Amino acid sequence: MTPNPCPDLEVLFTELEAGKGPALDHAATCPLCSAVLEEHRQLEKDLYRLADPLPPPTLVANVMARVATEPTPLRRELWAGIPILAASLLVGLGLLITNDRALSRLGSALAALFTDGRVLLQGLSSGANAIWNTAAAPVAGILVLLLIVSLSGLKRLVGDGPNPSQA
Ligand SMILES: [Zn+2]
Numbered sequence: 001m002t003p004n005p006c007p008d009l010e011v012l013f014t015e016l017e018a019g020k021g022p023a024l025d026h027a028a029t030c031p032l033c034s035a036v037l038e039e040h041r042q043l044e045k046d047l048y049r050l051a052d053p054l055p056p057p058t059l060v061a062n063v064m065a066r067v068a069t070e071p072t073p074l075r076r077e078l079w080a081g082i083p084i085l086a087a088s089l090l091v092g093l094g095l096l097i098t099n100d101r102a103l104s105r106l107g108s109a110l111a112a113l114f115t116d117g118r119v120l121l122q123g124l125s126s127g128a129n130a131i132w133n134t135a136a137a138p139v140a141g142i143l144v145l146l147l148i149v150s151l152s153g154l155k156r157l158v159g160d161g162p163n164p165s166q167a
Pocket residue numbers: 005006007026027030031032033034
């Protein structure tokens with residue numbers, strides 16, 4: 001049994017900071033006030049936890065330094081770029097195949113490709129930029145090869161002209 005009535009919360013917390021006082025003595029024996037104090041303690045702990053895991057100010061510098069020491073994975077970037085180019089070409093061929101005008105005449109097909117295929121062009125340019133910055137010379141050869149392959153594919157799509165290997 002507690003003879004004293006529950007103190008004002010402001011008084012209780014002021015005495016909590018001071019570390020002693022009649023309100024604290026009361027809270028030690030009163031389940032209601034000790035529950036309030038426990039809740040306050042938990043809130044304080046959560047606040048410290050929230051403030052704690054701030055990244056160190058040198059984080060960016062450390063990451064950049066580590067990136068600088070790593071060798072550039074040239075081959076991996078190259079092989080990542082080639083599927084992008086190949087997929088872009090496949091999309092272009094797909095547009096040609098699904099377009100009736102494209103099947104009838106190559107000229108109109110190219111026109112349709114350039115008006116309808118903005119996504120293709122964007123994909124081509126971004127993919128080319130990515131690998132062009134890392135390895136210009138081998139990529140140039142691959143681009144020419146892909147161009148020849150896609151052109152021969154277009155010729156076969158038209159169907160009327162003779163196959164380069166047959167001619
Ligand atoms: Zn109380």
